[in-house]
Structures are given as C-alpha cells and as structure tokens.
Amino acid sequence: xxxxxxxxxxxxxxxxxxxxTNMHMRMFELARDHLExxxxxxxxxxxxxxxxxxxxxxxxxxxxxRLEMTRLATESSDWVMVDSWExxxxxxxxTAKVVRHHYEELLASEQNIDDVDTxxxxxxxxxxxxxxxxxxxxxxxxxxxxxxxxxFGIPNMWKQxxxxxxxxxxxxxxxxxxxxxxxxFIHQSDLLWKYRKNIHxxxxxxxxxxxxxxxxxxxxxxxxxxxxxxxxxxxYIKEHGLYSSESEQKNADVVLAPLQRYTxxxxx
Numbered sequence: 195x196x197x198x199x200x201x202x203x204x205x206x207x208x209x210x211x212x213x214x215t216n217m218h219m220r221m222f223e224l225a226r227d228h229l230e231x232x233x234x235x236x237x238x239x240x241x242x243x244x245x246x247x248x249x250x251x252x253x254x255x256x257x258x259x260r261l262e263m264t265r266l267a268t269e270s271s272d273w274v275m276v277d278s279w280e281x282x283x284x285x286x287x288x289t290a291k292v293v294r295h296h297y298e299e300l301l302a303s304e305q306n307i308d309d310v311d312t313x314x315x316x317x318x319x320x321x322x323x324x325x326x327x328x329x330x331x332x333x334x335x336x337x338x339x340x341x342x343x344x345x346f347g348i349p350n351m352w353k354q355x356x357x358x359x360x361x362x363x364x365x366x367x368x369x370x371x372x373x374x375x376x377x378x379f380i381h382q383s384d385l386l387w388k389y390r391k392n393i394h395x396x397x398x399x400x401x402x403x404x405x406x407x408x409x410x411x412x413x414x415x416x417x418x419x420x421x422x423x424x425x426x427x428x429x430y431i432k433e434h435g436l437y438s439s440e441s442e443q444k445n446a447d448v449v450l451a452p453l454q455r456y457t458x459x460x461x462x
Contacts, residue, residue: 199331203229205240205367206296207337208280208289210251210406211260213431214242214267215423217404222274225337225367228396240274240337241296248286249451253410253442257281259434266426286451289336290356293364297334304332335365335394340374343393347383350456357385365392372401413437 205225211218222240229235244260245251264276280292343366345351360366368376376395380386386393404422412419414437419428431437 198233201235201331201333203235203237204296204300204332204334205237205337206243206293206334207241208243208292209245209338209342210249210254211242211244211264212251212254212406213260213409213423213427213437214264215404215406215409216421218242219267219271219274219424220398221337221339221369222271224369224396224398225335225394228394229335229367235333238273240271242268242274242276243280243292243296244276244278246281246283246286248284250286250445250448250454251450252445252448254445255436255441259430259436263427263430266430267424269426270424286455288353288356288452290353290359293334293336293360297364300332300334333365335367336360337367338369340368340370340376340379343368343376343386344374344379346386347379351452353456354385358389361386361389361392365394367394367396369396369398371398371403410437410442414439414442 205222207218207221209218226237226240229237242264244257244264245254247254247257261276261278261281268274268276277296279295280287346357370376376393380390380393409419409422412422413431423431
C-alpha cells in the first residue's frame with residue numbers, strides 16, 4: 195500500500211431514529227466494509243445525528259429520548275457515536291447544514307492534532323511530509339437508506355443546491371433495501387447522474403427490513419421487539435412508557451418542516 199492514497203472517511207447518518215434499530219447500526223458496518231474493500235478508504239468514525247423536534251414528523255417523540263436511546267444503542271460500538279448538535283437546535287436544520295457543521299468540526303479537530311504534532315515532531319514530520327502528504331485527506335460522507343436517496347425526488351423536500359452540496363462535495367453511501375432500485379433512480383435524475391461517481395451503492399445481501407414504523411406499531415400493541423432493538427433501548431422505552439397510540443398522533447396535523455419552509459407556508 196506504500197504510496198497509495200488512502201482517504202479517511204467519517205460516516206454521518208441523519209434521521210429520526212424513532213427509535214434507533216439494529217438495522218440503523220448495521221448500516222454503518224455495511225458501509226465501512228464496502229468502502230474499505232475498495233482499498234481507497236479507511237473509515238475512522240461513524241456519527242449518528244438525530245433530527246430535532248422541530249422537524250414535526252408524525253409520531254416523532256422528544257429528542258431527549260431519541261438521543262438517549264441512540265447513546266444506549268452505540269455503547270456496544272467502538273467507532274460509532276451519537277451527536278446532539280442537530281437535536282438541540284430550536285428550529286429544523288437542513289441536512290446540508292448538518293453535514294457542513296460536522297465537516298467543519300472534523301477539519302478543526304484535524305487541525306488541532308496537526309498543530310500538536312507539528313510542535314512535538316516537527317523535524318520528523320518535515321522528513322516524512324512528502325511521503326505521507328497524500329494520506330492526509332479527510333472526507334465526510336452521508337450514510338442513508340434508499341428511501342432517503344429517493345426522497346431527493348419529492349417536490350419541496352430538498353433544495354437542489356443542497357443535494358449538489360451533499361453529493362457533489364462530500365459523497366453519499368446508500369444502503370439498498372428490498373424492492374428498491376437506486377441505480378434506476380440515479381439514472382433518472384440529471385443531478386444525481388452528474389455526481390454518480392460520488393454515490394456508493396451498498397447491497398445488503400442478508401436482507402433485513404427492520405422499520406422503525408413497524409417497531410412502533412409492535413410497541414403500541416404490546417408485542418415483542420426483542421432482537422430488533424438493543425436490549426438497553428427496549429428497557430429505556432418500557433421505563434419511560436414511550437410509543438403509545440397517543441404519541442403516534444403527535445404532529446399528525448402539522449406540515450413537515452421542509453415542506454413548510456420550501457413552499458412558503460412558514461415564515462422561516
């Protein structure tokens with residue numbers, strides 16, 4: 195591998211995580227395997243960023259609970275973590291801005307490390323600078339399911355410039371689910387076709403269509419969800435009495451935040 199350029203990658207997953215399931219965690223493992231198998235990438239971290247309450251999605255429970263469940267679910271991982279920045283914002287934050295925030299945080303963190311290294315090992319780094327300079331690349335990629343990719347085509351759900359920024363500047367890793375054809379969707383979109391080389395499609399051969407919607411339905415009906423969620427998450431749900439028929443009706447009569455903003459139905 196000497197002289198071969200390796201790009202360090204941080205995977206960022208944004209979404210409701212209402213609740214976080216084992217499949218959400220599995221997506222990170224699938225993405226890491228796929229990217230590292232190319233020989234071009236080294237995945238160094240995974241970040242889960244639950245959406246804030248202002249997203250106004252039907253059945254979306256409070257961010258404080260979703261954050262804690264995600265923290266519990268990531269306890270078993272040594273490289274995937276939860277980040278609360280997006281959840282704590284008073285208004286809904288576009289995904290492109292979340293990606294931008296985390297990329298800037300990563301660059302700042304890398305700069306701090308470089309500053310320390312420069313002070314401690316200035317001479318050694320000068321000697322090895324040319325040898326390693328092509329290894330210092332850092333890339334943030336958005337990790338998502340095929341449903342998010344297909345949502346790019348829903349009118350007023352995404353700004354075209356945001357899609358261009360996310361996919362064109364950073365990159366996308368899309369985990370396929372059964373009955374989805376992301377390649378066809380990319381082919382039908384001029385914008386996605388333009389940036390197709392930045393989109394990594396990962397096929398999940400061990401199909402597992404765990405849906406948070408189905409999980410909430412089972413919870414409302416008192417049915418077991420064991421082995422679909424981490425045991426610690428199930429315990430937290432039971433302890434706090436989450437996911438009832440009443441909670442599923444939350445925001446039922448409210449327009450989703452992106453649709454409010456992009457159709458002019460909101461003052462923001």
